[in-house]
Amino acid sequence: MLRLEVPHAEPWWPRGHGAQPLYALTVGAGSDRWRRDIGFRTVELDADAFRLIVNGRQVFVRGFNWIPDDPFPARITPERLAERFAQATAAGANALRVWGGGVYESEDFYRLADREGLMVWQDFPFACAAYPEEEPFRSEVEAEARENVSRLSAHPSLVLWCGNNENIEGHQHWGWRAPLEGKSWGSGFYYDLLPGVVAELDPTRPYWPGSPYSGVPDRDVHDPSTGTVHIWTVWGSRDYTHYADYTPRFVAEFGFQGPPAYATLRAAVSDEPLAPDSPGVLHHQKTADGNAKLMSGLGDHLPRPETFDDWHYYTQLNQARAMAFGVERFRSLMPYCMGTVVWQLNDCWPVTSWAAVDGAGRRKPLWYALRRAYADRLITRRDAEIVLVNDTDEEWTGTLTLARRDLDGRVLAARDEPVAVPARATLALPAGTPGDPSRELLTADLDGLRRVFTFAEDPRIAYPAAEYTATVTPQDGGLAVTVTAGTVLRELALFPDRLDPAATVDDQLVTLLPGESVTFHVTTELDLPPEALTSPPVLRCVNEAR
Numbered sequence: 001m002l003r004l005e006v007p008h009a010e011p012w013w014p015r016g017h018g019a020q021p022l023y024a025l026t027v028g029a030g031s032d033r034w035r036r037d038i039g040f041r042t043v044e045l046d047a048d049a050f051r052l053i054v055n056g057r058q059v060f061v062r063g064f065n066w067i068p069d070d071p072f073p074a075r076i077t078p079e080r081l082a083e084r085f086a087q088a089t090a091a092g093a094n095a096l097r098v099w100g101g102g103v104y105e106s107e108d109f110y111r112l113a114d115r116e117g118l119m120v121w122q123d124f125p126f127a128c129a130a131y132p133e134e135e136p137f138r139s140e141v142e143a144e145a146r147e148n149v150s151r152l153s154a155h156p157s158l159v160l161w162c163g164n165n166e167n168i169e170g171h172q173h174w175g176w177r178a179p180l181e182g183k184s185w186g187s188g189f190y191y192d193l194l195p196g197v198v199a200e201l202d203p204t205r206p207y208w209p210g211s212p213y214s215g216v217p218d219r220d221v222h223d224p225s226t227g228t229v230h231i232w233t234v235w236g237s238r239d240y241t242h243y244a245d246y247t248p249r250f251v252a253e254f255g256f257q258g259p260p261a262y263a264t265l266r267a268a269v270s271d272e273p274l275a276p277d278s279p280g281v282l283h284h285q286k287t288a289d290g291n292a293k294l295m296s297g298l299g300d301h302l303p304r305p306e307t308f309d310d311w312h313y314y315t316q317l318n319q320a321r322a323m324a325f326g327v328e329r330f331r332s333l334m335p336y337c338m339g340t341v342v343w344q345l346n347d348c349w350p351v352t353s354w355a356a357v358d359g360a361g362r363r364k365p366l367w368y369a370l371r372r373a374y375a376d377r378l379i380t381r382r383d384a385e386i387v388l389v390n391d392t393d394e395e396w397t398g399t400l401t402l403a404r405r406d407l408d409g410r411v412l413a414a415r416d417e418p419v420a421v422p423a424r425a426t427l428a429l430p431a432g433t434p435g436d437p438s439r440e441l442l443t444a445d446l447d448g449l450r451r452v453f454t455f456a457e458d459p460r461i462a463y464p465a466a467e468y469t470a471t472v473t474p475q476d477g478g479l480a481v482t483v484t485a486g487t488v489l490r491e492l493a494l495f496p497d498r499l500d501p502a503a504t505v506d507d508q509l510v511t512l513l514p515g516e517s518v519t520f521h522v523t524t525e526l527d528l529p530p531e532a533l534t535s536p537p538v539l540r541c542v543n544e545a546r
Contacts, residue, residue: 011055012039012156014094015117016376016391018055022114022156039114039156045206047215050227050250051338052119052159060331060391060424061119061339062374063095064088064356065253068102069346078108080361084346085112087357091367092374095119097252097341100165101127104148113157120157121252121341123211124194126164130176130185141189145197153202161198163190164210166230169221191217211252224248231326235354239299240322243329244383248337254326255343255354257287257294258319259312261362263501268350276311285352294352297322300457302542309537317491317542319354320369320509327373328380332387334426342370365493368508379444379451385428386444388421396421401445404432407463407488409513412440419446438462441488443513452511463488463543468512470534478503478523481533485512490542492518498538500526 010021022037044053052059069084070076088096096113098105100123113120124145131137152158167186170176176185190209198207214220214227222229224246230253234242240256259265259281269280276291285291294315298304302318305311323342330337347355356367372378377396378389390396396419403414412435421427434440437455439462444451454461467486472479481494489512496503503524510518522528532538 006040009040012041012114013117014054014059014119015089016094017057017059017117017393020115020117020156025154036154037111037114038154041156043159043205045160045208047206047208048226049336049338050215051335054119054159058335058338058424059094059119060334061095061250061341062093062331062391063097063119063121063339063341064091064093064345065099065255065341065343066096066102066105067099067344067346068348071348073103073106076106078112081106081108081112083361084357085116085118087361087363087367088118088345089116091356091371092376093118093345095121095159095339095341096345097121097123099123099127099344100125100162104152107151110152110155110157114155118157119159120155121160121162122152122158123162123165124189126167126186126189128166128170130167130170130180130183131189133184133186133188138188138193142193142197145194146201149197149201153205158205161194161202161205161207162211163194163208166210166212168210168217169212169230172221187217228252230254234322234326235293235297240297240318240325243326246330247333248330250337250339251326251330252339252341253343254323254340256297256319256322257290257352257354258316258364258366259294259352260284260347260350260355260358261360261364261497262312262495263497264350264358264360264362265312267360267501274308276305276308281352284350287352290352294318300459302457303459313493313495313537313540316365317493317509320365323366324369324373327370328378328389329382331373331378331389331391332380332382332426332428334389334391335424362497363504365508377447377449379446379449381431381442381444381451381453382428384431384433386431388419388427388429388446390421390423390425390427393423395423396447398447400429401443402429402432403443403445404434405441405443405513407439407441407461409488409515441513452513458490458542463490465545466541466543467545470530470539472528472530472533475521478521478525479528479533481520481522481539482517483512483520483534483539484517485514487514488512488543492539492541494520494522494533495538495540496522496524496528496533499528499532500524503528 027034195207211228212221212230214223228250271278271280302314330340347359350359400417404412434455442453464487470483492510493508506521
């Protein structure tokens with residue numbers, strides 16, 4: 001072993017914690033040369049609580065699960081990867097988990113992660129199955145592991161090796177033991193072979209046997225008090241408010257489905273008319289009872305859809321709300337909970353799925369909701385409390401204004417709370433009690449941030465039928481759409497891809513009180529008709545006139 005001292009090297013940090021300096025390294029042996037940009041940092045794992053510690057600092061992981069971005073990996077270009085990484089970082093992420101059901105990614109992937117400050121959790125490629133440990137498979141597994149550990153060990157972004165995805169859970173909970181009849185199932189890989197390879201070839205990085213995993217082989221992987229959990233009771237069978245029943249240490253998978261963007265679906269499906277149960281739409285839904293779960297998942301949260309356009313808007317909105325609820329809930333538990341890794345960032349085909357960015361690279365409403373939920377500073381509600389989350393290095397000070405309002409926006413009761421939230425910490429305060437949950441809202445304002453909370457589910461609130469004015473003006477690169485509320489407008493969303501498949505919008509899911517305005521910036525090369533751009537199904541809100 002050769003040890004080389006590098007004086008005055010600056011540490012590599014995850015994004016949001018510092019810079020990502022990289023240093024050119026050249027190693028020569030005879031006429032051979034090996035060149036790589038490397039970074040310097042330490043990484044440790046507090047295994048009991050499952051906390052990642054980088055350069056001596058605990059890091060709350062705001063992550064996405066990553067799946068192969070295309071069924072044919074050769075079609076994934078560096079430019080396409082850069083677009084996906086930009087979507088992840090713009091949503092506030094600081095980590096990607098390379099899922100064990102996928103592949104070892106290209107050098108371009110890890111180089112981008114190094115430059116962007118995205119921590120990489122790398123699963124070994126074992127997922128959701130029992131694997132034989134006998135020869136010749138065992139030698140193939142070892143050779144592949146050795147090659148990839150050696151290949152990837154120079155990347156500072158790589159912070160964790162993980163033995164598998166859900167195989168320990170499968171052996172504990174999926175009824176494998178009887179049909180296996182004592183045969184091997186992979187445990188020797190996860191507890192012996194793979195950690196041995198990592199210890200030999202990459203000893204500075206932590207290894208974790210699998211996810212979910214509770215720290216020791218005989219402990220139930222569903223125990224949220226230690227290690228990592230995957231929460232699939234929500235989506236599988238329970239309402240998304242069930243996330244509030246968990247107090248986890250680290251959530252490495254949780255997700256909720258929604259359809260892709262309209263333009264993505266329309267490009268792939270030729271059904272006339274489009275319907276939730278039309279053949280092409282169902283063909284692009286591969287989850288068992290997936291569409292039934294979308295409908296049952298609406299629960300009491302949103303009205304029953306009457307048309308395909310309703311179904312598309314409500315199910316996309318419900319996906320966004322479900323995941324924002326979970327992320328915000330778990331972030332409010334910091335530092336007890338120190339990570340959320342949403343399933344999933346991306347998709348590889350135009351399908352109804354859990355992704356925030358659909359198979360054509362279009363951002364779904366979920367992406368915009370996660371951008372708020374993953375912001376460095378967050379105002380959220382946990383039960384009867386308002387929680388301020390400060391994931392920055394600076395104390396967050398100011399005056400929090402909490403106001404109960406009627407549906408016309410008039411203040412019924414208000415209070416100002418001077419607050420000081422320490423760096424990388426949270427602060428909880430009482431939210432207050434409504435007089436009439438069906439006719440009141442709660443606004444929380446601090447330091448230029450505003451959140452609007454309801455006291456009841458939308459169908460039980462006596463919203464007036466939406467009234468607004470809208471103007472469309474040209475701007476560089478597209479159009480500015482300004483909406484001014486005459487009444488409260490709940491979850492205002494603009495879908496310009498219905499008029500121009502190439503169009504994008506800078507924001508979604510905005511709630512306005514009467515008299516307030518918002519301007520959406522639409523990127524398009526077309527002169528879109530203002531009337532179509534400012535009315536359903538392009539411009540939607542929950543309480544729109546019927």
